[in-house]
Amino acid sequence: MTQTQQLSDEAARSLERLQESFGVDSLPESFVAYGRSPVFLKDLMMNARKYVAGSGAIDQRHRTLIALATALHAKSEPWVELLTKYSQQVSLDKQELIDVNAVASTNYMYNTFFKFRHLSGTDRFDGMPVSLRAHTFTNVSLDEATCELINIAISNLNACEPCVSGHVTKAKQLGLTDQQLLEAIQCAATVYAGTQFLAFNTMLRAELDDES
Amino acid sequence: MVGIASSAPEFECEFYDRTKDGADEQFGKLSDKDLKGKWYCLFFYPLDFTFVCPTELVAFNEKLEDFEDRDCELLAASTDSVYSHKGWCDSHEDLAKLRYRLLADTTHSLADAFGVLKSDAGVAYRGIYLVDPNGDVRWFAVHDMSVGRNVDEVLRVLDALQTDKLCPCNWQPGEETLS
Numbered sequence: 001m002t003q004t005q006q007l008s009d010e011a012a013r014s015l016e017r018l019q020e021s022f023g024v025d026s027l028p029e030s031f032v033a034y035g036r037s038p039v040f041l042k043d044l045m046m047n048a049r050k051y052v053a054g055s056g057a058i059d060q061r062h063r064t065l066i067a068l069a070t071a072l073h074a075k076s077e078p079w080v081e082l083l084t085k086y087s088q089q090v091s092l093d094k095q096e097l098i099d100v101n102a103v104a105s106t107n108y109m110y111n112t113f114f115k116f117r118h119l120s121g122t123d124r125f126d127g128m129p130v131s132l133r134a135h136t137f138t139n140v141s142l143d144e145a146t147c148e149l150i151n152i153a154i155s156n157l158n159a160c161e162p163c164v165s166g167h168v169t170k171a172k173q174l175g176l177t178d179q180q181l182l183e184a185i186q187c188a189a190t191v192y193a194g195t196q197f198l199a200f201n202t203m204l205r206a207e208l209d210d211e212s
Numbered sequence: 213m214v215g216i217a218s219s220a221p222e223f224e225c226e227f228y229d230r231t232k233d234g235a236d237e238q239f240g241k242l243s244d245k246d247l248k249g250k251w252y253c254l255f256f257y258p259l260d261f262t263f264v265c266p267t268e269l270v271a272f273n274e275k276l277e278d279f280e281d282r283d284c285e286l287l288a289a290s291t292d293s294v295y296s297h298k299g300w301c302d303s304h305e306d307l308a309k310l311r312y313r314l315l316a317d318t319t320h321s322l323a324d325a326f327g328v329l330k331s332d333a334g335v336a337y338r339g340i341y342l343v344d345p346n347g348d349v350r351w352f353a354v355h356d357m358s359v360g361r362n363v364d365e366v367l368r369v370l371d372a373l374q375t376d377k378l379c380p381c382n383w384q385p386g387e388e389t390l391s
Contacts, residue, residue, distance in 0.1 A: 017281065046281055
């Protein structure tokens, strides 16, 4: 693979550090594409070490759930692969992975609804019932605070203003700190940027491969 | 005396490099000019063969990769000689694995220039400095003799200095930053 041959020492080191931070035996194959931009890869690795792998204001398990929800949102197979592999190390079970999917997907339903109501620029829908069943939020194995972290991350990615502000209020009531909420966004931001680079690289690949 | 945003002093100092132990390169001279264009973290400790110091030196050693990730050269200094540094590393299981250079400030000029010389004892207070690629001191802290330093705190500060400033994208050593 030509990409492998092009890896600079700096890029190789960053990939190694990235792999080491997730403690996995290998990174998804397509991650070598990051080597095309050592500077982006370095940012990604440093931010992933700080906000995705390991723990900070948010513990390792919760970070992984937020990261996975983000990777699912981005429909990034390599990132889902990495994070599901990593999820075993932080003792997440299969049911929790299924529930991340369910909660993230349910956000799309509510985000779509509330974003419309907000964007419509009128209050004429305000009194009307939402009428969309969403028992998922309360009937999954994930606790309320965990769901709120995912809700905030996904609602933000979907740019639903009333959803984000509502979930931030709820999260604070549940005792989540500002630092934790910000870290959830930093985690999602890191993963989302990582997924976009791979997707954009795929689009550019034909062009770039011709050059080399 | 060193202050925030002032230039770090010019210096030239002998060092012991444990990673080159036994080879000619184990001893050498380092000057501030060798460090221009990169970040460096310099910390002083009072004396070789004492108690708090090895804990600290080892803690920094364990996080060396984190400094490398941030393109930051890690250096430690005391007023002991390079031979004392070597002897200490030889005698201590964890220090034997030391991967950054120890400066030997036998003339006390380095500690004096950085403002941490305890002149009545000829040793340095526990000063720590983060110097940017322009050679400017961006952060420092000085503890008295008994308190060790927290490596994670140093990395946190370094991150803040490296990321939370508006750095021009094409910043080159020697150019002004946008602070």
